Amino acid sequence: MAQDYSARHLQVLEGLEAVRKRPGMYVGSTDSRGLMHCLWEIIDNAVDEALGGHADRIEVTLLPDGSVEVDDNGRGIPVDREPRTGLSGVEVVFTKLHAGGKFGGGSYAASGGLHGVGASVVNALSGRLDVSVTRSGKVHSMSFRRGEPGAFEDGKGRSPESPFTAYEKSSELRVTGKAKRGATGTTVRYWADPQIFLKSAAFSYEELVARARQTAFLVPGLTILIKDQRSEEHSEESFNYDGGIxxxxxxxxxxxxxxxxxxxxxxxxxxxxxxxLDPTGQMVSKxxxxxxxxxxxxxxxxxxxxxxxxxxxxxxxxxxxxxxxxxxxxxxxxxxxxxxxxxxxxxxxxxxxxxxxxxxxxxxxxxxxxxxxxxxxxxxxxxxxxxxxxxxxxxxxxxxxxxxxxxxxxxxxxxxxxxxxxxxxxKSRISARLHKETQRRKNALESSSLPAKLADCRSNDTEKTELFLVEGDSALGTAKLARTSDYQALLPLRGKILNVQKASVSDMLHNAECAAIIQVVGAGSGRSFDVDMARYGKVIIMTDADVDGAHIRTLLLTLFFRYMRPLVEAGRVYAAMPPLHRIEVSASGRSPKEFIYTYTEAEMRKTVAQLNKRGRHIKQPIQRYKGLGEMDADQLAETTMDPRHRTLRRVTLADAARAEEVFDLLMGSDVAPRKDFIVDSAHALDRERIDA
CATH class of the missing domain: 3.30.230.10 (Ribosomal Protein S5; domain 2)
Incomplete structure (x- = not known):
């Protein structure tokens, strides 16, 4: 077997062949991530010019034919002959690995490019690449097909499929136009090679915009213009930040x-x-x-x-x-x-x-x-x-x-x-750790360090258990009779809890109601919160169907969003929906007496109209619940607590950043935006909705 493996089996990949053979080594992958990395390589070369103070504008355009163009007003790639290879500077940069101006030659004091492979790698992985350099009053151009220099015969328009003739004896950097005096810059347009990249690979406009914004922050004074012309609705964004980081x-x-x-x-x-490199071209340590x-x-x-x-x-x-x-x-x-x-x-x-x-x-x-x-x-x-x-x-x-x-x-x-x-x-981390170490569900025969006002359930099965946060002691009494004590626990809240959006962590931990909720949930708070340690499968906020109840619910959701967010992300926080009205319909003929609950004014009016149309007699006045305490236990169980009949609203978190903005607007320290909202929306207020 050893004799069958000889030197002739060894392959030597030269030039850009190695890049095309193993693209993942250079750009990470051949999907969208690798495609975007190629674009970053070209953009970063332009940014390096800006970093050195030689450019102040970069324009990136995603074109309808699948190509992308990067244009900058930097110094332009050198167009004269490189003495060791005899090739133009443009061809050296785009065809030779580990070649460029970023190896300590004094061209760049600091740069993102280091290895001299960025532009040549992109060229190797492109079906076509066109580069134009403006220097010394002239526009110099060169084209490449899969890394090989040559000339395309473009008829109706530029395309990787245009007839291509490779240079055989010597390459040519063509002069294709004149430029204004003092104008300099580089424009690179390329088409990613479909032989290399997956069909599903695509440029992400969102990623490009995020990267452009980030770069504009890091290089104050640099303007980056992003254009997406791939669809009929062209998108365009410009970034420039003088404030820096x-x-x-x-x-x-x-x-x-x-x-x-x-x-x-x-x-x-x-x-x-x-x-x-020393003056003779030899590599020496220094x-x-x-x-x-x-x-x-x-x-x-x-x-x-x-x-x-x-x-x-x-x-x-x-x-x-x-x-x-x-x-x-x-x-x-x-x-x-x-x-x-x-x-x-x-x-x-x-x-x-x-x-x-x-x-x-x-x-x-x-x-x-x-x-x-x-x-x-x-x-x-x-x-x-x-x-x-x-x-x-x-x-x-x-x-x-x-x-x-x-x-x-x-x-x-x-x-x-x-x-x-x-x-x-x-202190929060230490107390949470101690709490976790000692926390375990207590059964009826064991002592418990949980708040005395908690009416706990008997089940240990977290999947089935529910914790109701109840507004006030009056509602607690009714809820105790209405609940199923096997799996439903009750924790009464005294009035409105602390607004944790405005308070510090220390104030939150010292607030009795907030501390009780965190202790009862049993999974810690903030960074130490562990959703798997939560003692209940569902946390249900059960407040009155009035303005104060809505405010209390908002304060509680602020607490969960700020300090127990994984519970919200897991979809385990709910808001109960107690009814607003109880319509008593008298018995008529064969139709027995019945009670109908409605949850909004519109639903109540619609129901009443339907009953009147059917000739049913409605006992007046229709009962309007002002709070949970006005309900009998059987009414509360049937409408709000019994899983067979109740309606719950799950609190979800689709966009954390947007939710953060909303909570900060509604509950944060800055009062002026809330005042503006109230003033601007006053004309739309329905006085009938105010419980007074």
């Missing part, structure tokens, strides 16, 4: 602010040994001094979710790397020190702060810029340059300590609120 954080932040957006900026130097610029924007909000986005030279690193590790390590170090200094005032005790306590409610954009960073793979999802960790850590420690110890009135107040929030998160 400060605006980016404000755009990403999902909750009400505890602090302003703080910028943590600085730089550091390090040395590394890298191979470079020790280089690098500068790493750090620019971080942070902002803490009242929520508990963390949004951290990181970038290296405008390239997103979704899986983090050494820069994020340095940022998080320094955060923990700084807050540990500040909590020690202020331990008596904050009543920290012997508790130890955790990284997650600090990250709760944090929105951060971490950016670093350095020459020739080391990434893990061509997709550049993880930064590997080890020296960056200590540089980022030092900058964050210095800048954040200055903020937290500032004597300015505004900074001092915000620092105090932030430290209190971290301590609240820490």
């Amino acid at each position: 400060t605006e980016f954080v404000e755009f990403l932040a999902p909750d009400t602010a505890v602090t302003d957006t703080w910028r943590l900026q600085g730089s550091g130097t390090f040395t590394e040994t890298v191979p470079v 020790e280089m001094e690098r500068t790493c610029d750090v620019d971080i924007a942070v902002r803490w909000g009242q929520g508990y979710e963390t949004t951290t986005t990181s970038f290296v030279n405008v390239i997103a690193t979704p899986k983090g790397g050494t820069h994020v590790a340095g940022f998080e390590a320094s955060l923990l170090k700084v807050f540990k020190k500040q909590l020690e200094v202020n331990s008596r005032r904050l009543k920290v005790g012997n508790d130890k702060v955790d990284k997650d306590d600090i990250l709760a409610g944090l929105t951060a954009v971490v950016t670093v810029r350095l020459a020739e960073p080391q990434f893990e793979g061509q997709t550049k999802e993880v930064l590997g340059t080890s020296a960056v960790r200590s540089i980022v850590s030092k900058v964050v420690e210095s800048e954040l300590t200055t903020r937290l110890t500032s004597t300015k009135r505004g900074d001092k107040a915000q620092a105090s609120l932030l430290l209190e929030k971290v301590v609240s998160e820490m």
